[in-house]
Amino acid sequence: MDLTGKTLFIANRGEIAVRINRAAKALGMKVAQAYSEADADMLAVRLSDDAYEVGPPQAAKSYLDIGRLLEAASQSGADAIHPGYGFLSENAEFAGAVDEAGMVFVGPAAETIALMGDKAAARAAAVRAGTPVAPGSDGRIETPADARAVADRIGFPLMIKAAAGGGGRGIRIARNQEDLERLVPQARSEAQAAFGDGGLYLERLLENARHVEVQILGDGKRAIHLFERECSLQRRRQKVWEEAPAVCLSDDQRQSICEASVKLAESVSYRGAGTLEYLFDPGAGTFAFLEMNTRVQVEHPVSEFVTGVDIVQEMIRLAFGESLSLSQNDVSRNGHAIEVRVNAEDPMNNFMPFPGVVGAMSVPDNVRFDTMLYEGYAIPPFYDSLLGKLIVHGETRADALSKLQAALAEFKIEGLKTTLPLYEMLALDPDVAADKFHTQFLENWLETHLSVPA
Amino acid sequence: MTKQIRSPLPGTFYRKPAPDQPNFVEDNAGVKAGEVIGLVEVMKSFHEVKAEEDGNNVRFLADNEAPIMAGAVLAEMD
Incomplete structure (x- = not known):
């Protein structure tokens, strides 16, 4: 497909926005750039063909505001939106909303993001595909008894992980039964507060890996x-x-x-x-x-x-x-x-x-x-x-x-x-x-x- | 006499340790020197802001989650 003349809207900032800009230009595309009030002077704005302010400095009110971003993107006449990394790049709702608005989301389908974003479901998909995984629970653990049974099978030390976590976030280490009893309820309420999903799974901890x-x-x-x-x-x-x-x-x-x-x-x-x-x-x-x-x-x-x-x-x-x-x-x-x-x-x-x-x-x-x-x-x-x-x-x-x-x-x-x-x-x-x-x-x-x- | 509490850093100002917790210091309360009155988030790391002296009747000029510059007056007190 010839992408010449099509417009790519970059819903990100910093060095990755500059990197995406360079790739889009190499493909002959025009670039529309989102920016917050704090980012009006950023390099990616200067390199863009068109730039759109999407809100105040706080990311929650700008780079994470799906409504504001979609509004700016359609105003720019964008054919596609690149989310970069961080911010909304792994947000299935955003990917779906871009699609519904008739634009191309530069990333996988919303369902794939949702599947891989649930780390317990991703582990299950890996097991199904024959990908090696650390010994751990089959999907989420629902009760303290489940957790004990899995721990008996895989041994300590183990990691208590939030299904909605990822990138190293939402992980606790239990070195023995006592830790496990104490940390599972804590991890559950923390995951609920941090991610809106208290789901947990367990995996054997590999040290010095x-x-x-x-x-x-x-x-x-x-x-x-x-x-x-x-x-x-x-x-x-x-x-x-x-x-x-x-x-x-x-x-x-x-x-x-x-x-x-x-x-x-x-x-x-x-x-x-x-x-x-x-x-x-x-x-x-x-x-x-x-x-x-x-x-x-x-x-x-x-x-x-x-x-x-x-x-x-x-x-x-x-x-x-x-x-x-x-x-x-x-x-x-x-x-x-x-x-x-x-x-x-x-x-x-x-x-x-x-x-x-x-x-x-x-x-x-x-x-x-x-x-x-x-x-x-x-x-x-x-x-x-x-x-x-x-x-x-x-x-x-x-x-x-x-x-x-x-x-x-x-x-x-x-x-x-x-x-x-x-x-x-x-x-x-x-x-x-x-x-x-x-x-x-x-x-x-x-x-x-x-x-x-x- | 009016005293000021300034932010040592630029960033985002928070009046509470976490969204579901109460403010460090309520409006019109008193503070002791060294007491934490808020947090400033700079580049995703959090730094405590402390009162440098005792004071009464603290009046916050910066809102919770407001973007601030280094040296900005966060609160005044008597």
């Missing part, structure tokens, strides 16, 4: 994978550093998890770009399905670097009903990519947020910097702290790491505190260089390596 995730693309019938990413370096369950490929996997392990992911995506007739997240136990060589994200991910550029596929362009084409243009055999891996998330936080002061005015910037050559920044931009305090992503590509992991070190030594952003100094230290760390880390590594590392004033 690695976070490995598989990027897939689907057209509703067929799906392919774009290989995997390694995202174990996390703080407070938020990824800060991502790589492709995951060099901790053998070729057989890589092939098996990528194929299992394609099978799961096809089993739910997946359309668009999606990610299947797993924990990988390097000792046992086993995977456990965590969740599926039905949207573009922050860390998509590392997969773009190693496969050469433009994921954001592909997801727009797929949303308009095109069939996959690639077959699995067309996708190959080339080299190694590393991304670090540049946040407006001071790593030397307990990651205190630092909304400020961007001074002189010097970005090294030969790197990709996906960003919302420009010199003189006043960063609003109302949204998350992600300013941009620095991505490097090398022939091998060692080569990518040395390119990252060189880039970080040159990279300067005046006027702000950012997490760049943290990455300078991590890029020189022997354990990081040796690929010896897991999902709890960074928090321990921060305690021993960063002198944090009390």
Whole structure:
């Protein structure tokens, strides 16, 4: 389908709005951009053909207001709406409302979002498709007796998870029977308050595991994978550093998890770009399905670097009903990519947020910097702290790491505190260089390596 | 004499610890130095705002969930 001249409405902000803008322009589309009162000066507004204010700074009254967004989108004459990540990107009601308003939602069908958004139902879908999962409950647990029975079967430590949670939210860890008795009622009322759904399920906790995730693309019938990413370096369950490929996997392990992911995506007739997240136990060589994200991910550029596929362009084409243009055999891996998330936080002061005015910037050559920044931009305090992503590509992991070190030594952003100094230290760390880390590594590392004033 | 409580940070001001809980400090109440009078959410992290001195008859100038700039006067008191 020729998308030239069609209008894409971007219902998001920050660096991802800029990224989506670039993909839309490459497809010959016109861009209409939503913005809150606090975002009138943002880069994505400046790069758009048309921009529409959708409400006050608070996200609940702007970027999360379905009515306001749809009104602005239809005013812009949009053919399609891209939700980006976060905000309404995994909101089935929004996807359905966009569809009903006669526009294309750039993402899977509302029913797929609803299915995968219920984490207990997603786990059940994974089991049906033969995807490896951690030992756990079959669907939701309804009574304390259910919880005890599951715990007897799978053992401790285990995670009590909210069915409506996800992204690391709504998780409690029980190390014994006593914890379980105490935490299940607490978790239920918290999940009810936080998500409006008190449903819980249980899963065995894997400790010292690695976070490995598989990027897939689907057209509703067929799906392919774009290989995997390694995202174990996390703080407070938020990824800060991502790589492709995951060099901790053998070729057989890589092939098996990528194929299992394609099978799961096809089993739910997946359309668009999606990610299947797993924990990988390097000792046992086993995977456990965590969740599926039905949207573009922050860390998509590392997969773009190693496969050469433009994921954001592909997801727009797929949303308009095109069939996959690639077959699995067309996708190959080339080299190694590393991304670090540049946040407006001071790593030397307990990651205190630092909304400020961007001074002189010097970005090294030969790197990709996906960003919302420009010199003189006043960063609003109302949204998350992600300013941009620095991505490097090398022939091998060692080569990518040395390119990252060189880039970080040159990279300067005046006027702000950012997490760049943290990455300078991590890029020189022997354990990081040796690929010896897991999902709890960074928090321990921060305690021993960063002198944090009390 | 009128005293002011200012926000040290820009962001979103909250008068209560959670939506279903009462205000930290009710209008016209008194506060002690060091008492938490609200939260400021900046880039998704929450920071307490404390009264720097004792005061009476606190009058909030910033509404719950209002966007505020650093240095904004949140409340006045006697």
